[in-house]
Structure formats: C-alpha cells, structure tokens
Amino acid sequence: MTSVNVKLLYHYVLTNFFNLSLFPLTVLIAGKASQLTENDILLFFTHLQDNLITVIVLITFTIFGLVLYIVTRPKSVYLVDYSCYLPPPHLKVSVSSIMDVFYQLRKADPLRNVACDDPSWFDFLRKIQERSGLGDETYISPGLIQVPPQKTFAAVREETEMVIIGALENLFENTKVNPREIGILVVNSSVFNPTPSLCAMIVNTFKLRSNIKSVNMGGMGCSAGVIAIDLAKDLLHVHKNTYALVVSTENTTINAYAGENRSMMMGNCLFRVGGAAILLSNKPGDRRRSKYKLVHTVRTNTGADDNSFRCVQQQEDEMGKLGVSLSKDLINVAGTAVKKNISTLGPLILPLSEKFLFFVNFIAKKLLKDKIKHNYVPDFKLAIDHFCIHAGGRGVLDVLEKNLRLSTIDVEASRSTLHRFGNTSSSSIWYELAYIEAKGRMKKGNRAWQIALGSGFKCNSAVWVALRNVKASANSPWEHCIDRYPVSELTKSDTCVQNGRS
Structure with missing residues (x-):
C-alpha cells in the first residue's frame, strides 16, 4: 500500500471514527435488548412510575434547554446573490496601451521637472506591466483614459459612482428585491470617501428607506471586502428579518501616480477599475433561493508590527505627489499574516485527522525544539473545495500557492481574475467566485474560502457553503470570455515584482 493510500485510509478512519464506533455499539445494544424478558421490561416501567416527578423535571429542563438554544443562537446569514461590475468596452486597455496612459499622465503632471526627468522610469513600468500577470482586457477609469488624463474631484467621483451604481442596478435586477427592503448598508472604499458619503449617495440614488443602518468604511485596504x-x-444577528447590502470598491483615479518613486509606480501597474455588490439576508424563507450560507469569518490584524504597518501606505513622495507605496517586504508580510489567520481558521474547518497531525507536530516541536524545523501545513483541500485568494499580484499568489500546498487549479480563479480584470482591490474575491460559478464547478455542499489581504497589514477570511449547484448569475463579468480561460501564460513565474522593488 502506497503512502498516499495510507494517508487516505488514516483520514477516513479518524474522520469517521464516531460512525465506525457507533456500528458495533449499536449491534451490542441490540443484542442486549433482544435478551430482555417481559419481567425486565415491566420492572423498568414500574421504576419510571415510582420516579415520575424526576422524569418530568428532566424532560422539562431538556425541552427548556432546546427552546433556549433555538431562540438565542445566531440566525443564519445567507448570500442571496451578488454582482460584479463590468465596465464598458471603451475603458478597456491592453498592456501596450496602458503604457501610453502612463506617459500621458506623466506628461500632464504640473510638477514635472523635464530637465531632471529620468527616462528609465518608462522602461521600468513597461517591464513590470508585461510581467505583472495582467492581460490585455483590463479596465481603467474614464478620467485616466482621456488625453490629457483627468484627476479632478469630478473625475474621481465619476469613477466610483459608475462602478457602484452599475453593480447595484444589476444586483437589484437579478434578485428582484425592492431597494426599500434593505435594512443594512455597508460600503467600503479605502482611499475615496467624499462628503456626502458613498452610503448617502446610494440612499439618494436608489431611494432607500430613512431608518436604514448605514456604515461607510474607509482606509481598510484590499481586505475590506471580508471586513x-x-x-x-x-x-x-441583531436586526431580525431584513436584508444587508454590502458594496466593495476602490478608486483608481485618485491614486494614479506620476512621480519618480518606483515603489509608488507599482500601483499603476496592478490596480484597475472594478467593484461588487452583495445581498445578504437573515430571513429563513430566503434560504431556498440563496446561493450560499456564511459559515465562518476570521479577521487578523498584524499592524502592531512596524514593517507590517508600513508595507502599504498612501503618502506623498519627495515632490508632494500622492500615491500608494508598496514595500519590498510586502510578500513576506503577507505570508506572515496568512499564517496567523489560518492558525485561527484551521481549527474551525479542518477535519479531526488534520487537527490531530497539527497537534502532534506542535508537541514534537516543543519537545524536540531545533530537530523539527518546519511546521506541519494542514491539507486545507480536505475542508475547502474552492479557493478565492485576493488577486493582489502574481508574486503573492505564488507564495500562497506554495505555502498552502495548492494545485494549479486551486489558484486558477485568482490568476484568471488578475489577468482579466487586474487587482480590483476588495472586490477581487467576488470576481474569483464568479469565475468558479461560470466554470460550473460550484456544487451543492461545496465550501469556498475567500482570503483577502490588505494594508495595515490585514488578512481576513470568509468561508461559504453552497446551498445548491450554483450557476453564474445573469450579466456575469465572465459571461463572454469564460471559454478563453485559463490561459497558458498564467503559469509563468513572477520575478519582476520582487526585482523591481529591491
């Protein structure tokens, strides 16, 4: 018997240990019951009659406990449907055409010093862009595609409103939910938070009710979608029998960078236009029409460490130009945050067999110390069917694929999303889930794990279970291109990002 078969047998026995033990126990009880005489049964009922009050009290407390559990347990949260925004075709840019956008952006910069201009910046951006993992069909904002590019407040607002309203219109059309039925509204946009807020803009546009519980989240980075x-x-869990609307987006116009700092140029190469709107419900009647049920959410914040806190920062460069700086430590910081997150999530979702191996490894490291150098990495594929890892960049995906011991197909949705739409920040995990649905892979009972990474530094996870065989919703962003994915170039190793940041 091969080692693979031995491990499979081990997992089966330990995972089904209770069921396997129950069978001989049932046979034993049945054998004992068959030996009972009529006098034994009569004696048992006589004993119950003599202790009737005790029996009634026990039954009463049991029923009270069950009722209390049912009443106080948190209501299930269902994902009715969601919508990922697909920008219009005229905003589509190829790898080569985006370079012209960078050039026009630099040319239009009023603070540009032509005499001190270093021409090597263009070659640097071109190399990064060509090896970033992004394809020829990503989207940029209406302001940046103009000549010269527009970074006015009006252009910034136009991008965000275009994405949010477009995603919500499609969501309401698909779900047939009246906007006035929404009781909770949560919007996350990290860098663009105008006054009135984006929540207020949605309330005004779709005429939501006046007593809606609305929250506007800013500065939370690419992991804000799970938050x-x-x-x-x-x-x-507090407000019963209602809908919650979650909107996740980011603005690319406001942080388009035209300066000399190469760590801040990286954002231009990775971030693209996108957003998602998600409809959640705690109504029991919505279970039948919902796609998923929320199983777990786990949030990890490593901001107490200075390197983690500073690895992604919005700031001004030496010339006063605003942008987002990406540290060369980003990949290592992300790896550390993921390890801490899965150490909390693992015990919640892993089967008993994997928990036992992890525990044995932990004890062995404590006892043997330096003799065991590596921690045991649990096989998450025993508990998770689909992985939606934030498409932050090819380097991050390579590290997580290796550290979590995932296969090529496990990260296919993430790499395909990065190639087709770029890094759309907090909404990328929804484009990835939509990819899995469009491929017809999401079956009833399957579990999907969304892993989001973002500034601060944060790693957040959400685990969903499919309530049925899930098909792609109408107007899915993958509707007209799913047959072209995955593309062969997605497997190329990423070295440019690390070399460019060093």
Missing part, C-alpha cells in the same frame, strides 16, 4: 461582510453579519 464588510463580517460587519454585516454582526448587524444581521
């Missing part, structure tokens, strides 16, 4: 889901879940 918004977690917050909406908590609110749904």
